[in-house]
Amino acid sequence: MKRITGTKGGRAAGLAGVTAVLALALLSPAGAEELKHYDSTGKAFWKNPPPDWFLGDETAQQKGLAPPSNPALPASDEELADLVKKIKLPPGFTISVYASQVPEARQMAWGDNGTLFVGSFGATNVYAIVDEGGKKVVKTILKGLNMPTGVAFRDGALYVVAIDKILRYDNIESNLDHPPEGVVVYDDMPSYAAHGWKYLTFDKTGWVYVPFGPPFNIGNPPSSVSQVRRVDPKTGAAEIVALGVRNSVGGDIDPRSGKYWFTENARDWMSDDIPSDKLNIVSKVVQHYGYPYCHQGDLPDPKFAQGHSCSEFTPPVLKLGAHVAPLGMKFYTGSSFPAEYKNNIFIAEHGSWNRHKYQGARIERVVVDPEGKHPKQETFASGWIKGDHDYSGRPDDVIVAKDGSLLVSDDWAGAIYRIAYNK
Amino acid sequence: MPARNFSGPVSATIVLCAISLASPRAAEPAEAPEVAQPCLACHGEVLGEGVPPIAGHFNNYIQLQLVAFRSGRRQNEIMQGMAAGLSDNDIRALGKYFSSLPIPAAATQADEQPDLTKAGQRTAAQFRCANCHGDKFLGSQGAPRVAHLPEFYVAKALTDYRANTRPSSGGGAMTEVAGGLSDDNIKTLAHYLAVLP
Structure with a gap:
């Protein structure tokens, strides 16, 4: 198992270890097969990698497909009341608004005392949602963090990942109005924002899984990214769990096996319908999941296969569809949904941004064996897409509540929903 | 014209505003809401020195800037002060109003470079x-x-x-x-x- 050095001087160690010269597809009219080289050995690259994740690989037909701007303000209660009426669910399930006015809400985590912690994207905030006399009150407990998308809770402490730092806030639930200074527990991470927005998943032993996306759409990644690491926040020790991973912003520990599963966003600009985004399982550590050589388990990259065949890599458990953008996921461990939902996976799909007709923006239900065999997928909740190219909301995470209901965070509408089953 | 002076007397703002509303327009813009009056002192038809026009920008873009000024994520001494007291509904009203105005005309001077x-x-x-x-x-x-x-x-x-x-x-x-x-x-x-x- 490959070990990575701990936090002390971690950044320098991480960067020193990177000598790979990036090769990116040169977009030329003739579709030449030559690869464009970027030098990732200098600071400039790491501070500001080329904006290839959204720009540069698009074809003439795809021109104009740009990352959408989220609404400046979270949806009003009136808008949300209207929105939830349009959400389709299986019979017996209902959806309501759990909390509104949660700008750019991302990953959720429960505190031991029932506080719901919520990260955010560009809003720079971390929220704590508490129940005060039956009313959900949203407190902004942290401000000014750099895309603090991922949050987790362990032993009384809140953990927040903000691009290049994992921070710990001790005894947080007793100090929501005066949170302590965050303690950096791990920072051997690049500071670029592109695909640097992260998700945190603790396992039972207290190590936390953290994805490291490449700073571009497609290219030969520097050796310190395109991977999932497992970090021990107590010591700053880290190890690589998975390689060949593009942009992963979601994962969970299987309650049946203790294994880590994760979602992965596939490369862009090949077409509206390929390649498919993925659900993966870590059956053993340091398997290679194919990026940038092979996508969706069976589709060699037209430029970046570079002589590799897909059989060399670990295929996904399930193809989730192209441009659906699977982000947060959780195994259903509650007991108020019908019995067949036990240990199913719920995946929040954020939806497309560069597909001509948006898809995703829904909650998918996956039924699958602990070994990743016999997967079945169906849509559980949908209705957040407006027309071909607009959203009323974009789900990005799910979490099971103590009462067995499923909460859904939405960074477009700035809200948390609650999906319950009513026998 | 003291168009940059936000702390100036309210009457000056109102006078300025009256002037701009009196001007004829091609399209029919929404009526300026009360909350837009201070903005028009600098962002009206006569722009303050060093002030960009916001007329005709997209509604959500205007709102995004105001939200960023309000939270301090976008820094500008005057604009942070102006945005500090705005409610969400104020920001919605400002986005709606300024986006309803026609976009500024193209530069009329000959390109000298x-x-x-x-x-x-x-x-x-x-x-x-x-x-x-x-x-x-x-x-x-x-x-x-x-x-x-x-x-x-x-x-x-x-x-x-x-x-x-x-x-x-x-x-x-x-x-x-x-x-x-x-x-x-x-x-x-x-x-x-x-x-x-």
């Missing part, structure tokens, strides 16, 4: 600006109009994005694009965009 314009056109192609901002640079859902804006302002905006002192929507897209711009790139782009027809 056609070489700079050509260089800017090449820079815009190199950095693929039109992919998000459109071939006429009039904007799209994800990106604002960048044509019909003063040259100094476009240069300032790009410089601020490059320094990461101004937040970008769309996943930080402008921070990343501007990160690769040289001073010369910014100069040429600002000129090219400012003289677009």
Whole structure:
């Protein structure tokens, strides 16, 4: 198992270890097969990698497909009341608004005392949602963090990942109005924002899984990214769990096996319908999941296969569809949904941004064996897409509540929903 | 005209506002809401010195800027002060009003630096600006109009994005694009965009 050095001087160690010269597809009219080289050995690259994740690989037909701007303000209660009426669910399930006015809400985590912690994207905030006399009150407990998308809770402490730092806030639930200074527990991470927005998943032993996306759409990644690491926040020790991973912003520990599963966003600009985004399982550590050589388990990259065949890599458990953008996921461990939902996976799909007709923006239900065999997928909740190219909301995470209901965070509408089953 | 003086007497603002409302318009804009009156002192038909026009920008773009000023994520002494007391509904009303106004006319003066314009056109192609901002640079859902804006302002905006002192929507897209711009790139782009027809 490959070990990575701990936090002390971690950044320098991480960067020193990177000598790979990036090769990116040169977009030329003739579709030449030559690869464009970027030098990732200098600071400039790491501070500001080329904006290839959204720009540069698009074809003439795809021109104009740009990352959408989220609404400046979270949806009003009136808008949300209207929105939830349009959400389709299986019979017996209902959806309501759990909390509104949660700008750019991302990953959720429960505190031991029932506080719901919520990260955010560009809003720079971390929220704590508490129940005060039956009313959900949203407190902004942290401000000014750099895309603090991922949050987790362990032993009384809140953990927040903000691009290049994992921070710990001790005894947080007793100090929501005066949170302590965050303690950096791990920072051997690049500071670029592109695909640097992260998700945190603790396992039972207290190590936390953290994805490291490449700073571009497609290219030969520097050796310190395109991977999932497992970090021990107590010591700053880290190890690589998975390689060949593009942009992963979601994962969970299987309650049946203790294994880590994760979602992965596939490369862009090949077409509206390929390649498919993925659900993966870590059956053993340091398997290679194919990026940038092979996508969706069976589709060699037209430029970046570079002589590799897909059989060399670990295929996904399930193809989730192209441009659906699977982000947060959780195994259903509650007991108020019908019995067949036990240990199913719920995946929040954020939806497309560069597909001509948006898809995703829904909650998918996956039924699958602990070994990743016999997967079945169906849509559980949908209705957040407006027309071909607009959203009323974009789900990005799910979490099971103590009462067995499923909460859904939405960074477009700035809200948390609650999906319950009513026998 | 003391158009930059936000702390000035309220009556001056009202007088200014009355003047701008009295002007004839081609389109029919929404009536200026009360909350827009202080804005019009600088962002009205007569612009304050160093002040960009906001008329005709997209509703959500205007709201995004106001939210960023209000939270301090976008820093500007005057605008942070102006935005500090705005409610969400104020911001919605301002976005709706200013987006209803016609976009500023193109520059009428002859382009005295056609070489700079050509260089800017090449820079815009190199950095693929039109992919998000459109071939006429009039904007799209994800990106604002960048044509019909003063040259100094476009240069300032790009410089601020490059320094990461101004937040970008769309996943930080402008921070990343501007990160690769040289001073010369910014100069040429600002000129090219400012003289677009």
